[in-house]
Amino acid sequence: MPRIDLVTGDLTRERVDAIVNAANSTLLGGGGVDGAIHRAGGPSILAACRELRRTALPDGLPVGEAVATTAGRLSARWVIHTAGPVWPGPGEEADARRVRLANAFRNSFALAASLGAASVAAPAVSAGVYGWPADDVARVALRVAAEAGDDGAPPLVRFVLSSPAMHERFARAAAELGLTVD
Numbered sequence: 001m002p003r004i005d006l007v008t009g010d011l012t013r014e015r016v017d018a019i020v021n022a023a024n025s026t027l028l029g030g031g032g033v034d035g036a037i038h039r040a041g042g043p044s045i046l047a048a049c050r051e052l053r054r055t056a057l058p059d060g061l062p063v064g065e066a067v068a069t070t071a072g073r074l075s076a077r078w079v080i081h082t083a084g085p086v087w088p089g090p091g092e093e094a095d096a097r098r099v100r101l102a103n104a105f106r107n108s109f110a111l112a113a114s115l116g117a118a119s120v121a122a123p124a125v126s127a128g129v130y131g132w133p134a135d136d137v138a139r140v141a142l143r144v145a146a147e148a149g150d151d152g153a154p155p156l157v158r159f160v161l162s163s164p165a166m167h168e169r170f171a172r173a174a175a176e177l178g179l180t181v182d
Helices: 032-041 043-054 092-114 134-147 164-177
Strands: 003-008 018-023 066-070 078-083 119-122 156-161
Touching: 003 134, 003 164, 018 032, 018 092, 032 043, 043 066, 066 092, 078 092, 092 119, 092 134, 134 156, 134 164, 156 164
Parallel strands: 003 156, 018 078, 018 119, 119 156
Antiparallel strands: 066 078
């Protein structure tokens, strides 16, 4: 199991090997975390995303999948783009999409590990404009990180949370899951 850190801050300022981007399926930039990463990292990230769309992903990035690009001007080596699901409201559809949410984290961490990253920083994917309940995102994300084996995540998984309230949600979820986090 990797070491799991929780911090409140700006994901684009993290000094880690890989940063997870809560991207949309188009990979062509957007608001929130996605927009912040593109602004801070510069045009080389968008150029790499456009090349992925031109070649390997002409239909866009499927929800729950992950792909890596350069990190441009960020201190990280890679940006791991993942498309999380939109919250559909409670019910069976939420259960089906929760699997995709878990896959977004799982595939991002595994891709970072396969690239040789020793550390990865991730936001609360889908908890922003996609409307997923933050408490549920916290439980899913932390469970995925805790269950990752040696090749399923880098040795350090850091969740970089945008506010003290989001940090508290992740800390509470970690306690509920019986996880020790830094």
